[in-house]
Amino acid sequence: MANVQGIHSFEELNDLELAIVLSLTAQQHCIVFADGSTDHLLRELQTTIGNRFAVQSATVSCTAITTVDELNESLLVIDDSYQRSPSDAGETYADSQKIELGRAHHEFPGRRHSSSPSNGLDNRTVADIVLARNIDLASESVQVQVLELLRSKRVFTRTAMHTAPSGFIMIAILSTPGGRMTKHLHDMFATSHMHEKMRTGPVQLIAPEPLRRASFMQRSDIEQLRSLAATVHMTAEVAAYLHNIVLFMRLSRYIMAGVTPTATKHLRCVAHALAPLHGLDYVPPSLVALAARMVYGHRVVLATPQTERSLQWGSDPDAVSRMLEGVTVDVVIDRVLEDTDAPL
Incomplete structure (x- = not known):
């Protein structure tokens, strides 16, 4: 714990950096959305990953006419880890690939992509982090293919089967804050985050090299955070508190469809992952409440x-209509947390 916090001060990270660190630690996928156009949000995520994390990333922009083959090809990057040294990691992983699906234009800045390497073998692999823009606009067949990738951690092209690396995560950038994917795919994303645009000017695409190297989070740092999260202790009282939150969510009259067992699994996982980011080796009730807001924000259907x-x-429909006026997802989650007694 001390080594990780000595190199990286999590209090100084912005909201997107914290969302990515949490997802990498929990090894769970997340949803990010913002008001207005997703262009700015996508650029910020690409910049954050390139400047802060020693991982490979791929960016895919989905449309209604995206095909499964286009999706599969866009997820892959050259597995060149065997020929890179730690000293040039800042230069290696700062670049990400971008493919506008459903269009004739393909762009690959900073990295050479080929499905036919010189040795005759397809050595491509799924990127460590995949930014899926407007995935809620993709066809059902494409979303089913994404669901299969998240479940099996592998993807099939016309020439080979490609596996996802350990700790692979997908960050879905929805077209609108209220956008939803297919039911089962939506449930595969553990957390959601609403990003507010910065008012300090345009995004700086590449940070100065000394700053990048000083702030870079290496794969060993991520693995250490995962190890710490795996050893986090949760008392029986806190576990009962978590269970009661789940029960109150399922019984709330404001929620139409209840909550899924997958959401409960994600709630426990995210609560454990939050502990090392706060310098703790146990889960207090406050982190369970924080995890509940992250896990249920995109799942609740009012x-x-x-x-x-x-x-x-036999309730009066007019009275019910007045009761539901002004009720939002955040209000419902807050009421559930207020009604659930936290252990002392």
């Missing part, structure tokens, strides 16, 4: 005056 459950027992 009840409507037509679907609220008390209507089955």
